[in-house]
Amino acid sequence: MSTQFRQIASPRLAQAVILTCTLVSLWLSAPLGATEPATSPAAPDATEAVKSTVGELIQVLDDESLKEPHRAAQRRQAIERIVVRRVSYEEMAKGALGAPWSQIDRQARREFVGLFIQLLRDTFAGRINEYTDEHVVYLGEQREDLFAEVKTRLKGQKVDTQVDFRLMLVAEDWLVYDVVIDGASIVSNYRAQFATIIRDVTYVGLVKKMKQNAVAVKFFEKSPPTHVRRRQP
Secondary structure, three states, rough: OOOOOOOOOOOHHHHHHOOOOOOHHHOOOOHHHHHHOOOOOOOOOOHHHHHOOOOOOHHOOOOHHHHHHHHHHHHHHHEEEEOHHHHHHHHHHHHHHHHHHHOOHHHHHHHHHHHHHHHHHHHHHHHHHHOOEEEEEEEEEEOOEEEEEEEEEEOOOOOOEEEEEEEEEEEOOOEEEEEEEEOEHHHHHHHHHHHHHHHHHHHHHHHHHHHHHHHHHHHHHHHHOOOOOOOOO
């Protein structure tokens, strides 16, 4: 299966934390105004919020019973339930689209968020099974008003990567709106790609490409596996 959007390199646990994106139906049933920054002075600790979510994810990823092939869907659903509580996909989509976000109406925004989630899912969701023994080292937290950045280091036998989570305070809880991996922002990466496409074929053309990509992904997922017989030496 080919995709029309470039993929960025990303460590596995960060993918699990942010980009297990089979959440279109969840998003479409939620009000788009739900991610306005909160104004409560009683802010929880952003690092503890990240630690809690990462801990829950590792517990699922390390569950041997969920690694059985016939329980793949159950494993993914368990991860989705954790991720949806910690990530603001609307803010991610808004940041990725950039200036055109203010020029489209509510219905168009809802459509774009759904397509953006599908794009993320296409790019990252299938790689969760690659998770092995990575662990997170927490390096510190920077906070400014209702925004925070939790700096971490993802380490394992084959991984040593800086992963910084950017969060905003929403209804007295911290939600991730971007992840910076070795200095590269996921949101900025997509914003650059979207800007190029919009410049060439307008916003309507971008949406068309994203829809084509989503259809290709759904067809790929519904297609039965093809068994190829190997030639005997």
